[in-house]
Amino acid sequence: MTRTLSVITALTLTTGLLASSMAMADTPEALNELEVNGQKMPVKQVLETPMEGIYEVRLDTGENFYTNAEGNHFLIGDLFENTDDGLVNLSEQRRNTERAERIAAIPVDEQIVYRGTAEPKATITVFTDTTCGYCRKFHEEVPQLNDMGIEVNYLAFPRGGMLSDGARRLEQVWCTDNRTEALTDAKQDELPESPASCDNPVAEQYQLGRELGVQGTPAIVLPDGTMVPGYVPADRLAAMLGIDG
Incomplete structure (x- = not known):
């Protein structure tokens, strides 16, 4: 199941295209400075994934997407692992962990x-x-x-x-x-x-x-x-x- 990124959508209404203004980033840490149409994205966290060269970018809004290290290609949706027991939604597993942790912190x-x-x-x-x-x-x-x-x-x-x-x-x-x-x-x-x-x-x-x-x-x-x-x-x-x- 895919998730629509309202932030990305709002930033790309004029062009209808997803693009990053970054030059070829040397390190994934540079993904913290991702821009779309010249506007900095509200990046909260950049995480590695099991796929080499693909990173999960999490926004302050709670939304997420996947990108390469250069930040010039985006994938919107959930990441699944194909196991002997079937497909495992790795994105949802991570969201579940975060929900449990953040709720546990509420007095x-x-x-x-x-x-x-x-x-x-x-x-x-x-x-x-x-x-x-x-x-x-x-x-x-x-x-x-x-x-x-x-x-x-x-x-x-x-x-x-x-x-x-x-x-x-x-x-x-x-x-x-x-x-x-x-x-x-x-x-x-x-x-x-x-x-x-x-x-x-x-x-x-x-x-x-x-x-x-x-x-x-x-x-x-x-x-x-x-x-x-x-x-x-x-x-x-x-x-x-x-x-x-």
């Missing part, structure tokens, strides 16, 4: 956590929006997930961006004293009459979601970093986690 007090009374068997992270119908449907099954030993940690992802009503609602939720109760209420269109304001992580979590490839809500991230887009029934989600329903 618990910046999340909204729903857990059962027993020690959880697994923990999932869910990017959510209170205005999203399928997010509400998923939230109705959180008690069932908790009963099965699955802890649910919510992060904010206002689908309409930070100027949307969804973002305002999420900020109100994160600024209440009882976030779990407030989030449940907000998913039922019940908002506080006198909403509180505070420094909150909604904008940071929204940006994180974009960088990790979230395109809609709910976006469920499993413990290994695998992202499951959209609503998944509790029983099926438990099966994906290897937990008996």
Whole structure:
């Protein structure tokens, strides 16, 4: 499955061509200075791949593509390894690892956590929006997930961006004293009459979601970093986690 690079697309609308203004780069480190149509690309990291002479370029936006050491040819899409057991998506493996690492670094007090009374068997992270119908449907099954030993940690992802009503609602939720109760209420269109304001992580979590490839809500991230887009029934989600329903 290929991924469209919005940054590259935006920079090449006038020509319709992908090109680098770099001269023949002597070292792959020079890929950090990649330019397209005279504009420097927001390169975050350059990584080697199993293919000799081909490098993965990761952008600040969370998007990625592949290039040769000279930076004058681009490949957009995922890199697969052809093994005896079939095709292995190396690009997705790397994205999963990054998701797991970055989510693990988020302080618990910046999340909204729903857990059962027993020690959880697994923990999932869910990017959510209170205005999203399928997010509400998923939230109705959180008690069932908790009963099965699955802890649910919510992060904010206002689908309409930070100027949307969804973002305002999420900020109100994160600024209440009882976030779990407030989030449940907000998913039922019940908002506080006198909403509180505070420094909150909604904008940071929204940006994180974009960088990790979230395109809609709910976006469920499993413990290994695998992202499951959209609503998944509790029983099926438990099966994906290897937990008996």
